[in-house]
Amino acid sequence: MSRLNDKVAIITGSGSGIGKEIARSYAKEGAKVVIADFNDESLRETVAEFQKEGLDAFGVQVNVASEDDIQRMVDDTIAHYGKVDILVNNAGIGDEMQAAGNVQDDTWNRVIDINLTGVMRAMRKVIPHFIEQGGGTIVNMASISGLTGGRGGLAYTAVKHAVVGMTKNVASQYGPLHIRCNAIAPAQVATKFAANMSKMDQFGLEVATRGVSMMPRVGTVEEVANIAIFLASDESSLINGVAIAADSGWSAY
Numbered sequence: 001m002s003r004l005n006d007k008v009a010i011i012t013g014s015g016s017g018i019g020k021e022i023a024r025s026y027a028k029e030g031a032k033v034v035i036a037d038f039n040d041e042s043l044r045e046t047v048a049e050f051q052k053e054g055l056d057a058f059g060v061q062v063n064v065a066s067e068d069d070i071q072r073m074v075d076d077t078i079a080h081y082g083k084v085d086i087l088v089n090n091a092g093i094g095d096e097m098q099a100a101g102n103v104q105d106d107t108w109n110r111v112i113d114i115n116l117t118g119v120m121r122a123m124r125k126v127i128p129h130f131i132e133q134g135g136g137t138i139v140n141m142a143s144i145s146g147l148t149g150g151r152g153g154l155a156y157t158a159v160k161h162a163v164v165g166m167t168k169n170v171a172s173q174y175g176p177l178h179i180r181c182n183a184i185a186p187a188q189v190a191t192k193f194a195a196n197m198s199k200m201d202q203f204g205l206e207v208a209t210r211g212v213s214m215m216p217r218v219g220t221v222e223e224v225a226n227i228a229i230f231l232a233s234d235e236s237s238l239i240n241g242v243a244i245a246a247d248s249g250w251s252a253y
């Protein structure tokens, strides 16, 4: 079955982790995928790996916090593949679990620029193309910290809630123009994400992880990619403006 045949999908942060698996799974479903990542080395490796597997992939080096880079990411995609049908806003960083009393301005600003403003900029850029071609789909990577209050640092929790809010706003306002916008809200997934946080706020870490023993299990990138395929494909045609918790029921408690 090829659920994304001939679709063109941009996946940000797809040089590793969840984004890489979403890109691979989309390509296996027939999509042409744009690997958009800040890390030039993992970006090149991913494109080469996919092409070796016979998948159709094209790489664009991008810092999602840069307006120029976002413009180039979408313009290069259209120059290379002729269109864009799916945008997955997945690139994101952690906030060292900084609790409100310990927030550092540089961490706050970086998390806002990448995890929030980057998502807005990419949506702002693709929406006119989607309108012109009669529709398109956006999948935003939120987090369980976008649905619950105490499981991350302040900045990360704030921006992931904002991503859920933007998802609903876009779905509501552009749904009538055949644009769907949904989000995935995973709990812990096995990637390098946590290891990339270097100087953890010890208080923040301690209070944010109090309930981890009740988390049924850590998710896999394949399980998150399965949700991302569903949300990008016509199988989810009736769904717009939701954030799907991908947490084995952890937040249901």
Ligand SMILES: NC(=O)c1ccc[n+]([C@@H]2O[C@H](COP(=O)([O-])OP(=O)(O)OC[C@H]3O[C@@H](n4cnc5c(N)ncnc54)[C@H](O)[C@@H]3O)[C@@H](O)[C@H]2O)c1
Pocket (backbone or CB within 6 Å): 012, 013, 014, 015, 016, 017, 018, 019, 036, 037, 038, 039, 042, 062, 063, 064, 065, 090, 091, 092, 093, 114, 141, 142, 143, 144, 185, 186, 187, 188, 189, 190, 191, 192, 193, 194, 196
């Ligand atoms: N892993 C988890 O436990 C988990 C849980 C919930 C939500 N998430 C979210 O999933 C998304 C992906 O995380 P992951 O676990 O795959 O992490 P990861 O660190 O493995 O991958 C993130 C990717 O984003 C890229 N990136 C970082 N900053 C960028 C920038 N400014 N511009 C472009 N690319 C950039 C990195 O180079 C990397 O390839 C993030 O938005 C994260 O918040 C992760």
